[in-house]
Amino acid sequence: MGAPYDFDTAVDRRGTWCVQWDGVADRFGVDGLLPFTISDMDFATAPEVLAALRARLDHGVFGYTTWWQDDFRSAIAHWYATRYGTEIDTGQLVYAPSVLSQLSQLLQMWTVEGDGVVVHTPVYDGFRKAITGLGRELRGVPVGDEEALERELSRGDAKVLVLCSPHNPTGRVWTADELARTAALAERYGVAVISDEIHADFVHDDGAGRVHVPWTRVAGDGRWALVTSGSKAFNFPALTGSYGFIGDPGDRAEFLRRMETAEGLASPAVLSLTAHIAAYREGAAWLDAVRAYVAGNLGYVEERLGAAFPELGWVPPQAGYLAWIDLRPLGVEESALQRVLVERERVAVMGGSVYGAPGCVRLNVGCPREKAVRGVEALVRAVESLHSSPSGDCGA
Helix, strand or coil, X not given: CCCCCCCCCCXXXXXXCCHHHHCHHHHHCCCCCEXXXXXXXXXXXXXXXXXXXXXXXXXXXXXXXXXXCHHHHHHHHHHHHHHHCCCCCHHHEEEECCHHHHHHHHHHHHXXXXXXXXXXXXXXXXXXXXXXXCCCEEEEEECXXXXXXXXXXXCCCEEEEEEECCCCCCCCCCCHHHHHHHHHHHHHCCCEEEXXXXXXXXXXXXXXXXXXXXXXXXXXXXXXXXXXXXXXXXCCHHHCCEEEEEXXXXXXXXXXXXXXXXXXXXXXXXXXXXXXXXXXXXXXXXXXXXHHHHHHHHHHHHHHHHHHCHHHCCCCCCECCEEEEECXXXXXXXXXXXXXXXXXXXXXXXXXXXXXXXXXXXXXXXXXXXXXXXXXXXXXXXXXXXXXXXXXXXXX
């Protein structure tokens, strides 16, 4: 970790209207819990991003803004070239307030009520809400089960595959071969692909040589969109803002029409553009440092769980700062675990039922080491108090 970056000193987020700290009672019914929940980090964003934001604020004028300008497009192209070795076509770019808003628009473009939308399970709850909220039928296939994937894609009313790459909540990084096979299946059965790649910048260097492969590299001739944002890796989701690539020119024009006219979102948030440009041009060293720090947190989770519950065989995720932990082999019942965590340990941890996998937990360790340790120790104590007979798994 480079000297300019201090991830050990806690930043007090209470009273800043943040969901993780100030909104904990909305989900858990109790205030004052130490939270390890929603997927943002407790770290200040990169100092390079902060400097760019301050400079923009000092300008003092915040009129209507355009995202279709070279500073933004070239910064994205630079990031993909230097980070992923991928040349992108900036003519395919689109912009929207969030990844989920892009998902919603694309589902409305490419499906009608009752159509099947395929996802990998366990599934990010934002996908489930968007899909079912639009009256589409969510069809889950376990992560890594390609036979089940083909079976669902081959159904006549399956219209879209929503791919999470890397996968949330498990942290799975798809290989180039897996993605190529998925693209071939989608094209064979005429299923469009929406690839959410917001976690792509957090692939861990664990010596296995894993790399993120953007969907643009495997897309082929099928209908597709890649949706993403720099806000996850650089921790500025409150600024709003996401971007994507849409392969078909007609689909791209229709998406932009919907955003600019039907949704009235022609002018983006200028601070989001500023943050993205600074992050992609100057933030690589900070990102490498924060990812290495989080890997240390995940290493602690592995060490502690290995000592307490070796039968779990838990290993860190291949990407991200979310520890997805399958507790079913220990016979732990989720509602009982949540009661102990909330009432006795005073911590908030996401239960697996949120993602369709009761008996698992998702522990956010994108935080200073001291906080991560407190969360892991609380989880271990709670599980030890409830440990009983083995049953099942979480499909992770």
